[in-house]
Amino acid sequence: MGLVVMKFGGSSVANAEKIKNVARRVIQTRDKGNRVVVVVSAPGDTTDDLITMAEGITPEPDPREMDMLLATGEQISIALLGMAIKDKGCKAISLTGAQVGILTDNTHSNAKVKHIPTDKIRKELKRGNIVIVAGFQGVTENEDITTLGRGGSDLTAVALASVLKADVCEIFTDVMGVYTTDPRVVPEARKLDTISYDEMLEMAGLGAQVMQARSIEVAKKFNIDIHVRSTFSEAEGTFITREVQKMEDVVVRGIASDKNQAKISIIDLPDKPGEAARMFKDLADKHINVDMIIQSSASDGRNDISFTVGHKDLSKTLEVMERIRRELGAKDVIHDSNVAKVSIVGVGMRSHVGVAAKMFSALAREGINIEMISTSEIKISCVIKNTQVDKAVKAIHRVFNLDKKK
Ligand code: ADP
Ligand code: ASP
Ligand code: MG
Numbered sequence: 001m002g003l004v005v006m007k008f009g010g011s012s013v014a015n016a017e018k019i020k021n022v023a024r025r026v027i028q029t030r031d032k033g034n035r036v037v038v039v040v041s042a043p044g045d046t047t048d049d050l051i052t053m054a055e056g057i058t059p060e061p062d063p064r065e066m067d068m069l070l071a072t073g074e075q076i077s078i079a080l081l082g083m084a085i086k087d088k089g090c091k092a093i094s095l096t097g098a099q100v101g102i103l104t105d106n107t108h109s110n111a112k113v114k115h116i117p118t119d120k121i122r123k124e125l126k127r128g129n130i131v132i133v134a135g136f137q138g139v140t141e142n143e144d145i146t147t148l149g150r151g152g153s154d155l156t157a158v159a160l161a162s163v164l165k166a167d168v169c170e171i172f173t174d175v176m177g178v179y180t181t182d183p184r185v186v187p188e189a190r191k192l193d194t195i196s197y198d199e200m201l202e203m204a205g206l207g208a209q210v211m212q213a214r215s216i217e218v219a220k221k222f223n224i225d226i227h228v229r230s231t232f233s234e235a236e237g238t239f240i241t242r243e244v245q246k247m248e249d250v251v252v253r254g255i256a257s258d259k260n261q262a263k264i265s266i267i268d269l270p271d272k273p274g275e276a277a278r279m280f281k282d283l284a285d286k287h288i289n290v291d292m293i294i295q296s297s298a299s300d301g302r303n304d305i306s307f308t309v310g311h312k313d314l315s316k317t318l319e320v321m322e323r324i325r326r327e328l329g330a331k332d333v334i335h336d337s338n339v340a341k342v343s344i345v346g347v348g349m350r351s352h353v354g355v356a357a358k359m360f361s362a363l364a365r366e367g368i369n370i371e372m373i374s375t376s377e378i379k380i381s382c383v384i385k386n387t388q389v390d391k392a393v394k395a396i397h398r399v400f401n402l403d404k405k406k
Contacts, residue, residue: 001034002034004029004034004035004037004170005039005157005164005168005169005170006036006038006039006157007038007040007157007172008039008172009231010044010046012040012173013044014044015044019080022040026038026085027088037121037130037131037160038081038130038132039135039157039160040074040132040135041135042073042077043073043077046073046076047070047073047136050073051070063108063109064108064145067111067145068145070137070147071145074097074135078094078095078134081132085132091128092132093131093132094134095120095133095134096134096137097137097139097145098137098138101120102137102139102156103117104138105140105146106140106142107146108144108147109147111140111146111147113138113148113155113218121160121164136153136156137152149212152214152215154215158226162224168225169219169225170227171227171228172229172231173229175230176191177191177192178191178195178200178203178211178228180254180402181254181393181397182208182257185393186393188397191238192253193236194238194247195241196240197219197220199254201216201220206258206341207260211228211240226239248347248350250346250347252345252346252400253347253348254344254345254346255342255396255402257340257342257389258340258341260311261308261309262313262314262337263306263336263372264307264318264335265305265333266305266325266330266333267330267331268304268330269302269331270301270330278328279305279324282320290309291308291309292374292383293307294306308339308372314335318333318335339386341383341384347378349379349380355380359396361399362392362399363395366391370384371383
């Protein structure tokens, strides 16, 4: 008898019909002789709606109370799914993160999982229950409720699969698997049969919403095979697995884009040792995550530095940069919130040449200007105007023949 972790995202539990469908699928897996642990997200847009509700009270909600609020979304789903499964004559029990004992640190809204005891879940499985766990939430040593970052139910599922030594971790969503790029943006996008942890990690970090990046880090660390598949179809989806040699034959596995970017430039800054260190330390102290950085070559002992941050950090970043401008005697701080990042990802880039040139030429042919570039061993990212992203993704998809099965 196997142990299966099945995670259903928000769109899979968005209404009563969908919840009944999830109950049917879960029971089907149980009827094949498996013990089943189910993880669910909040229904539909509930998490976004809860955030809007909080913003109606205050622009800066208290982090502890915010997590208390956001965790209620998943609690709706576990209760409704519990009812649906029991209504079909099967035994089930719903548990919050705190009831399972998912222990986290106290970084509200982005907590790290420290420990997951398995005794409670195992006891309920032994009693013949399908165990339904609320995704996205945990509890601190002080019994404060925490959440695990947006998309965090993926992390709950992978972490549970790891501690329970599950045979498989299935992530059910509203598309057939992981595609070469977002199939809602590019209809020619092709479903991938497999993708390596490193490729999925890059894709997720660069904007592919289908999996939460942190969940892939955990999967890689503990070698958990993940099967991403559709809630609404029986077809096989995509396996996220350890890298095998032949994966390098494919140069570009996929394309990701992120429209939530802003570019900030500090102009005419004295070119002295320690200035950049000082600036990025001040930003880090405010927990601002800086992504790409470029520095122009100095002339007359002065230069410009540009970098990108996520939209949500823009106003905080501008406050820090204005202070730095005054203190260091720079001329100006300018920003552009209409930029986006488009990236190609593939382990094959390690062993193939000319990949960047091909990407840049595809953009040039579409008249798209590249404002910044960054590369790593398995990815190339470009900052461009955000109005041109969809056109860029389509052009790059075409030039690397991603619509064709390799
Ligand atoms: P869930 O509610 O199941 O967690 P998400 O909305 O978080 O689902 O993720 C699924 C969505 O991710 C898809 O509807 C799709 O639009 C988007 N997506 C972005 N990039 C990709 C990709 N490369 N492959 C598949 N889906 C992608
Ligand atoms: N409901 C949470 C979110 O919307 C967690 C999740 O869906 O995985 O981010
Ligand atoms: Mg998700």
